[in-house]
Amino acid sequence: MNVVVPAPALPAARTRLRGPAAAGPWHLRAGPGLAQVEETVRALLEPHLGARLLPAASDVPGPELRLTLGQAPPPPRRTVGVAPGGTSEPVDESYGLTVGQDGIVCRAPTAVGAFRAATTALQLIALAGPDGELDAQELSDAPRYAWRGLLVDPARCFVEPGDLRRIVDLAALYKINVLHLHLTDNEGWRIECRSTPSLTARHGAEKKAHYSVEEYAALQEYAARRYITLVPEIDLPGHCATLRAAVPGLPDAPAPQGLAGRFPYVPPLDLSDPRTRTVVREVLADVCAMTTGPFVHIGCDEAVGITDAGFAQAVRALCSLVREFGKRPVAWQESARAGVTEQDLTQYWVDPDMMELPATAEELAGRPELLVAGYTMELVGALRRFFEPSGDDVRRVLAGGGRLILSPQSHLYLDRGYAADITPTARAADAARLGFPSYRPRDVRHTATWDPAEHGIPEDRVAGVEATLFGEVLQGIDDLTTMLLPRLASVAETAWSGRPAGWEEHRAALAHHGRLWTRLRLAYFPATDVPWL
Template identity: 50%
Template structure:
């Protein structure tokens, strides 16, 4: 981004997450606890005003404050790093807080919405907040959250609440993991058995969800995970061809045999489901998976990835896959989602090491399985370098920091949430909230021009309900947003002060959260 004038003050301090690029305080204070009304200064902003209004304590009396949305030029210019998920790259805004008015100015409705969200954060400061001018724009263009309704189906209203949460932290992509071994959640008209008798989204429901997200400037990116993670497809269509398992892989291992792209029925199936998903998707991107295709030889895997990419390009979409897809070849501009940045789950290689990991034993792991998984994930060490050398774009989702289904460190779980804290999370090493907030996307050595963006993931293998989603996302998701939007990482002490104030926003929205003892919550 390029500023027309130098920054007045660092953008940190107060309650706003992610921290803006810069802000300067001005004379006076604004009383936040009174009623507020919102007004669109241009007809194109009526929808934005309608989205923000329900989150205000509204009123029109003489004592009420006014939020004004305006289309106007602002000092910062678009220049975010990465791949734009929507057609409009301009999210820049200027927010001006006066004693009785907050003005949200931007060149685009998207920028005005981001400013309005900042206003919601400021109004959570009670009983008053300092008058100020904020100039802001994102560091990275793609700022995503992946949700897993394939494993734990979510009602549309719950997905809408997660879209609202993503928008509250200026995330702009909802990646929906719609297919896996446990279920297939998007109705495909030509393949009705995929969703017969199981919870799923109809075409109309999927369209409605995308429209709801678009009103909050969030792009929905669907994922159809192929050729691995295919058990749900095989239950529906057992005549699909699969590849043989390698002899060294245990029969009780969690991954089914991947689909065989050499089988004519399977080829037609892959093209069909991807083409229909593309037809139903308003955005420019469709994710084809490509991860954990255990048992696929190099030639078969390469053909499956080639077939998926081609099917999506023919359908007018830009394909992306998990980092393993790069092993099938990577061309300039191809997007690969990087996730294996540490030895996979630090898996034990001796029985003594396994006996010291009650989390893995509880998940049913045997030594044969952990050894097989280690062998399977060994090639991941070369994926990131391959993507960069091939001119690809890296969507950063490092497991170490952005896999938010990671358990919490028991040391930071309050006593009244001990049972919940012990239950939540997959078989990764537990971490505290500070760990989740203490990383910089630039630390992976990917040239800035090859970073596609940042995306947190929340896989749902063992979830029991909607509250499990938000209890793992909160309080960690705001730290992801900070890394994706703000120009540089914060200090922990400064950040934890802003994070403490977020609990007001979560309570207002009825969202469950883990009240880490690292934070002095408001």
């Protein structure tokens, strides 16, 4: 039975071996050109093998995990999408893997392919059955989507640098290659900008809760060694309360007639104002200069309280500044209303149906999660009007020649709570506390069976897939990983293969992975629709 997630594309027939014994000592060897990969793979193996991972110079007998560059089987899939490393074509992440009498050999034409193969080998070794023996087999694998991302939200729930490195290691284990950091919002500004120190100024004895220039550089280097690109998000022109507090006196953007003062929201920034433009320019110059990857995310979502013309002007200004500073802008789907070009990368997250808004007061009365969140029919009506234009955003992107990162709130927003019918009794309080209040809770199968094709977007216009975990209700790393796991592994499966695995096969494989997370000291949610071992 397959235990690897994502499942390899082309597993060959297997035969039982008397060896290697996965439970015994292992050597890690790497061929020329893979010294850095070997170092990183050793670090990933250590939590799972401990003393069974032998020192490089050891002569103790044992099977070998060997990483080599060179001829590998033809890629079993054609990779499509946008390469997060900024190359014009997706990088070659394909690999072949052979389990034989003497151990495991990973073959790949590139270093990143060798690294992906090593994460497959890690899972095979760490999840070996009770007899400790591996099946003889040959695997051939490659990703379908070049962009396979995860968003975490330090703006609402700050993630310490050490914990963020743990998330990077988790992402690498499942072949995720983008870590999108939602660094700014109304609740906080989490990246040092030396042009505007007031954004992260400490107040009295308050604990530092942002990444310094040096910490951010170190995080990027750590991620790069695991072939993960960091994409910072500076969310504008809305979601700007922290910036407004740090730089008082910035004028409000012009509001649509009759909206100002009717609902609680932070007025968006007016990018036509010279002082505002100067502040934003300095901030983006800092962030672009600090970022080693090619992308900077500019937000552009939920800009409540700005006219259409003001919003379009703001989006164009933000895109222009990021390009001026040598980076490629990424934005949420609302940005498409300002116009789209073939160079634009747009993140699709919502349409009117995904909002699941009640049509009547009776329907609202039957939605306890909305009542707890304070919804009224007046608010429901306002939300319906606000999100109505989202139904045309994908069409706008496609008409303009842009590409879409698929992050549908309906399935890939991992701040969605776990359904009561798959919640163990002992975890009922966690399930009730951690889910975003206005989202209908779902089971693990709901995420695992999502199919990118269901949105009807031509595959050559799909940049990739990205799960998101916003942090409004999270209180620390354990909350964060509880919401990620097990569902992140399911998203990674679909992002790598391009389609969902069969549910019964996937849940059987997933059942083994709680052991991996336990060894990594990562909290997870033991949903009862997975038969945990």
